[in-house]
Amino acid sequence: MDEFASQYHRALGIGEAAFEGLEPHLERRNYDGCEYRHLPDARRGIERGTVLIDGEVVRGFPKVPRTLVLSTGVPTQFDEYGRIAVEEKLNGYNVRVARIDGDALAFSRSGMVCPFTTRMLDRLVDLAELFDSYPMAMVCGEMIGPENPYTAHDYPGVDSIAFRAFDWRDRETGDPLPVQERRARYERFEIPQTPLFEFVAVDDAPETVDACIRDLDAQHREGVVMKSPDGRTQLKYTTSASTKSDLAYAFSLPFDYGRPFMFRRLIREGFQTVEWDESDEAARQRAHELGEAILLSMRETITTIDAGGTVGERHTVRASTETIDVLLTHLRGQGLEIDIEDDRREDGDRVLTFRKRTPATNDTTRNYLEGHAVTE
């Protein structure tokens, strides 16, 4: 079926039969005339987002486990290590960049080529020298900033959109570089990186990470990723500010977000208030903020729809006309309905504000407002 079939199963390190079992789960797509396949969900030990393209393999980025309790989760996860690196977890969208047949392509978490990110990276960072030196590199990082078609979040010093590298892996094996080597290499190639807070003894880590999290929380930043020095073991932990902000967003589009998404975030707050040994008063304050995140965002959405309006996910992007055109084609190609709200030129760029429609929230909310009964 595929001229590269035998290459793929060897590159993935699995047998021919296992590869055949994987094939029905692969999705076929096309980027710029090049057909490729990707794995939208983890299957048979192969990471979600793994891509087979042009005879080459680009490994999915591994799931980063999360702890709900630092004091026990850190020693448990890093029991084989003496110390760990603590780096900031930035709130944007995950991207992997690999050079395929001479072109640096940006892949989304699920393994689609993102034509917008591919073009933006070309403008934001110069990866040519890096890929010349390390053609098998998989540059892993976060696209952050307010002018962002997927996950917009403000960061000081980022006016539009920026790239921050947080990992470097072999694109075929998925093996990571040790943290220090990775940071030194990115520095050498002048690629901006996610902040490194410190290397710390595992025994001291819960306390120092806790202090770090409280500081990030006050700045409304997302959290940290802890890594073993060899880069192989990871663990994440996030701030209450990030959890509440996610909840407010999810409850502003309550019928478009999954129940598990909401539930997981509520649970995190429960464990944090207990680990922080909060007083009744502090816990009550946290509860009030949590309640506001849930109810007030829902209220705003229902009120908007009740007044005849619609809700959706609003984003602004700034890029060349061509980049914006391919972004819109890409989003619409995924079945999203996009409404253009504003489209102007600024300093040679096109600045577009658009809204992804969220039909479930609009339709379901309107139905309930019109008196449709719920049978539950």
Place this chain on the structure above:
Amino acid sequence: MDEFASQYHRALGIGEAAFEGLEPHLERRNYDGCEYRHLPDARRGIERGTVLIDGEVVRGFPKVPRTLVLSTGVPTQFDEYGRIAVEEKLNGYNVRVARIDGDALAFSRSGMVCPFTTRMLDRLVDLAELFDSYPMAMVCGEMIGPENPYTAHDYPGVDSIAFRAFDWRDRETGDPLPVQERRARYERFEIPQTPLFEFVAVDDAPETVDACIRDLDAQHREGVVMKSPDGRTQLKYTTSASTKSDLAYAFSLPFDYGRPFMFRRLIREGFQTVEWDESDEAARQRAHELGEAILLSMRETITTIDAGGTVGERHTVRASTETIDVLLTHLRGQGLEIDIEDDRREDGDRVLTFRKRTPATNDTTRNYLEGHAVTE
């Protein structure tokens, strides 16, 4: 397979082939030596909880649709009617009683014979005359009060457990009596009933039900069921007090309750704050109470487990020794693990406090507290 097969499909009003399609979904159980089958989930147009027993059919109690918005939901649901009855929705557990082969048996919502309820009803109400006069009656009602093995809730004047009739249907066809006839009959047989607030014109109902709900809310009662005078069309609406109390309970056992259970209740609060046109301050107050219901109950559970304790669903029941024995056998027969916390005699009765174990919450919470990572 079953000597009564042809009776059943005729009694259910479906063809032989349809009945054969239904059979794999029926669960087989035994009560007191009598084998019966019941339908734990609605299938092929047959209500959940329908029972086939001894050649007889006992129809499931129909799902009562809910509105999230009174002003539109009431006219939509009752557009064929001029007026409706507004009765209180009591917070307990639903039971149907039918006389089968001379014995009045109490069936749970899902169609199991509940040996505890069957015996308690015998003590609480005298249904003999009713079934003598109307052998095809299905007496539908709520078991309420604090000494209750399923859903305990305090009601003034109910010290232990009590029965309140809220519907009367033909047990084979499921057809209900008109509201007034039903209430008159129950009065005649001296069976206690759920309170009737009023008959009201459909046009006036949203306003009067709203006033009624605010009053019930202040008393921490559950809500109302509205019915067309012929008893055929139903609609329920509940108080914020009830929603918050459910949420507090669910989040005290967060891994044992379903995410949809929680989500539905959060949504109700959003629609009520909008329909009530609450000020920012009132909405914020509602949000705070909602947040407390969620977070503080979770916090208590996590703290308890962190201190080495366990959580579960605690209930107290008061009955004869034999009734309590069959209840324990019944609950354990459903796979529940029951711990006896207190067992004493009072005025010839046995008063038992027991706890249903909730293994998911205990195990999952302990795992997270011990530092097990979440992969989500």
